[in-house]
Amino acid sequence: MIKLKIISSGKAVTAEIDSGLSLLDILRSRGFDIYAPCGGKGTCGKCRVSVRGEGEVISCKYFPDRDIEIILPGEQEAKILVHQTDFLDDVPFRQRLPDNPSSKIYGVAIDIGTTTVVFYFLNLVTGQVERISSVLNPQAKYGADIISRINYCQENETGLAELRGSIVDAINRELKTFIRKKNVVQDLIEEVVVAGNTTMLHLLLGRDPVSIALAPFRPAFTEKQVCRGSATGLNINPDGKVITLPCQTAYVGADIFAGLAVLKPVSRNYLFLDIGTNGEMAIMKNGRMFTCATAAGPAFEGANISCGMAAVTGALSHFNGPDDYTVVGNSEPTGICGSGIIDIVAWLLKNRLIDETGLLKEPYSIGPDSKISVNQQDIREIQLAKSAICSGIRILMKVTESAFDEIDALYLAGGFGNYINIDSAIGIGLLPAEMRGKIFPVGNSAGIGALQYLKSDEIDKRISGLLENSEYIELSNYDEFMTEFAMNMDFPGK
Ligand code: FES
Numbered sequence: 001m002i003k004l005k006i007i008s009s010g011k012a013v014t015a016e017i018d019s020g021l022s023l024l025d026i027l028r029s030r031g032f033d034i035y036a037p038c039g040g041k042g043t044c045g046k047c048r049v050s051v052r053g054e055g056e057v058i059s060c061k062y063f064p065d066r067d068i069e070i071i072l073p074g075e076q077e078a079k080i081l082v083h084q085t086d087f088l089d090d091v092p093f094r095q096r097l098p099d100n101p102s103s104k105i106y107g108v109a110i111d112i113g114t115t116t117v118v119f120y121f122l123n124l125v126t127g128q129v130e131r132i133s134s135v136l137n138p139q140a141k142y143g144a145d146i147i148s149r150i151n152y153c154q155e156n157e158t159g160l161a162e163l164r165g166s167i168v169d170a171i172n173r174e175l176k177t178f179i180r181k182k183n184v185v186q187d188l189i190e191e192v193v194v195a196g197n198t199t200m201l202h203l204l205l206g207r208d209p210v211s212i213a214l215a216p217f218r219p220a221f222t223e224k225q226v227c228r229g230s231a232t233g234l235n236i237n238p239d240g241k242v243i244t245l246p247c248q249t250a251y252v253g254a255d256i257f258a259g260l261a262v263l264k265p266v267s268r269n270y271l272f273l274d275i276g277t278n279g280e281m282a283i284m285k286n287g288r289m290f291t292c293a294t295a296a297g298p299a300f301e302g303a304n305i306s307c308g309m310a311a312v313t314g315a316l317s318h319f320n321g322p323d324d325y326t327v328v329g330n331s332e333p334t335g336i337c338g339s340g341i342i343d344i345v346a347w348l349l350k351n352r353l354i355d356e357t358g359l360l361k362e363p364y365s366i367g368p369d370s371k372i373s374v375n376q377q378d379i380r381e382i383q384l385a386k387s388a389i390c391s392g393i394r395i396l397m398k399v400t401e402s403a404f405d406e407i408d409a410l411y412l413a414g415g416f417g418n419y420i421n422i423d424s425a426i427g428i429g430l431l432p433a434e435m436r437g438k439i440f441p442v443g444n445s446a447g448i449g450a451l452q453y454l455k456s457d458e459i460d461k462r463i464s465g466l467l468e469n470s471e472y473i474e475l476s477n478y479d480e481f482m483t484e485f486a487m488n489m490d491f492p493g494k
Pocket of ligand 1: 035036037038039040041042043044045046047058059060061
């Protein structure tokens, strides 16, 4: 037996283990959340931890064979957008009356994102949101994107149970915090409404997600699911309800439709775009909706970028030159998140340090001691990701015979869409220059959609109406998609 001493957030725990397991597997099995974007395949280099006397090691490639002391990275706070914005509707509240008039009852709206999970605790008697909180999705230790997590389920007998357990535990921790802070009992939480992409909902309910990643990409379910609290493992009233909102397809999930249902469009024709590891998009044209999805990969989440990281403390999030940048938590930069890398690439282009083909003259270093840098491979990753999104938009426009001048707005949903600098995104060709001046970040539309669903029956009707009136476009059926994709790899010219 080998003895490990694990130091995390100043506390030490010891563990005795047999040799043969990777340090990442050991830490995961002990409940430690180690960021592991490639899911332990040894290719991303992000799962580093410190081993006393040895320095930093890549935990998925490190197999302890003697007693060691491990120091884990500090707790990181995610930068997550949670509030209502002017672009999102606030529907009239439907009051619920508890059996005991002096009692309170609560509902919780949850947006399970691949990277972050946001919670809204709603008093079902008064209609007041009493707490909003957010955490990083602990499933990141199994991979940054949905495909890595599905692969983990496929390759490991207990994979689905582990992934399900990790999100259920994270939700239960937040429920426990609320219960403690409000001094209420668990049974008073009567309803939970969940938005998320199709894979996240499968993992929450313990349904096999493997068919999502295999042609013909048919998920186990797309319809709204209503479960008893006791069947989900969530610590709420066992007779309470857990509702997962309906999805359209394997890659256009409940998060998109929850967001669309609360959008207050300023016009009849608009585009809606949620950029993450996938780019999900919709166009509303003359009263009919068309959707599609494109795989951007995890570059915009910082995962395929050499110094990339999530938008947590230490991440360089905005860049306007070597002496003009912003870091989450106002600390020294320890890496670059998605919005930061877009700004850096736009700045390098503007200053001719990369050309239109993406050729970088030499690695570009930033920050004190030039500790963080951008290299040629990083630029290539951004080119792939931005081309996937941009090509998806252009094919959607073509298929629906739309011209940019008849589209009045492009709404950007999700945290990433809200933090990117729109000029930088247009500068690198991620967003269409034709929409300049008509691009509006709308906030966390999926989370607000789930919250409004909890408030009123109206949103259920709106989502059903939108689903009935929409058509999914499978981009891989269009030969022009690959041509567009190749053409959009270059950056826009001057
Ligand atoms: S290198 Fe270990 S998780 Fe990617």
